[in-house]
Amino acid sequence: MSDTEALRAEAASLGVALDPSQASRLVRFEELLADRAIPQGVVSVSDATKIRERHILDSLRAVPVVEGADVAGDLGSGAGLPGVVVAISLPRLRMLLVERRPRRAALLELVVEELRLPNATVFAGPVAEMPGPVDVALARAFAPLDQAWAQASGVLRPGGRLVYFAGAATMIPAAPEGAVILDVLRTPVLESSGALVIMTRQ
Numbered sequence: 001m002s003d004t005e006a007l008r009a010e011a012a013s014l015g016v017a018l019d020p021s022q023a024s025r026l027v028r029f030e031e032l033l034a035d036r037a038i039p040q041g042v043v044s045v046s047d048a049t050k051i052r053e054r055h056i057l058d059s060l061r062a063v064p065v066v067e068g069a070d071v072a073g074d075l076g077s078g079a080g081l082p083g084v085v086v087a088i089s090l091p092r093l094r095m096l097l098v099e100r101r102p103r104r105a106a107l108l109e110l111v112v113e114e115l116r117l118p119n120a121t122v123f124a125g126p127v128a129e130m131p132g133p134v135d136v137a138l139a140r141a142f143a144p145l146d147q148a149w150a151q152a153s154g155v156l157r158p159g160g161r162l163v164y165f166a167g168a169a170t171m172i173p174a175a176p177e178g179a180v181i182l183d184v185l186r187t188p189v190l191e192s193s194g195a196l197v198i199m200t201r202q
Contacts, residue, residue, distance in 0.1 A: 082138055
């Protein structure tokens with residue numbers, strides 16, 4: 001089984017159907033993370049041999065949740081996780097990769113160009129200034145839950161949702177003020193992943 005075929009099978013176990021072109025782009029993204037993101041310290045050196053499970057497959061978990069939305073924002077996108085993965089998987093979705101740190105924003109620009117992602121745009125600035133609103137905000141390794149909600153709630157359109165990646169050891173807290181938790185999704189096939197917490201305004 002080729003690397004691309006293996007990734008398609010792993011994605012299918014998460015409920016995500018990838019065509020060969022999408023899987024090939026994700027494999028190329030893995031290479032970019034290893035070659036560019038790790039040397040810049042955006043992805044940990046300790047994850048060098050675990051990029052697929054720790055980052056690609058973990059990010060893919062958000063795809064079924066985001067599917068059907070028109071516009072999404074990846075808050076504090078860093079190396080493009082989960083935004084680039086979701087954008088590859090959902091080509092009809094418009095993805096805004098929000099990153100205020102210039103070096104990381106430049107890395108995102110390189111990734112978007114290398115992977116030829118017409119549905120992904122980099123916004124090099126703070127969340128509060130991003131063009132919006134969005135249907136879905138994604139927050140992975142961005143901020144604690146209450147802080148992530150405080151920033152996301154300002155850019156979500158009415159009925160919009162925050163998809164928050166909780167840490168593997170994180171206990172799910174009560175919903176922040178002004179928010180209601182719609183769902184908490186756990187993925188038993190990925191032992192290193194925490195829950196996805198889906199929230200919206202009260």
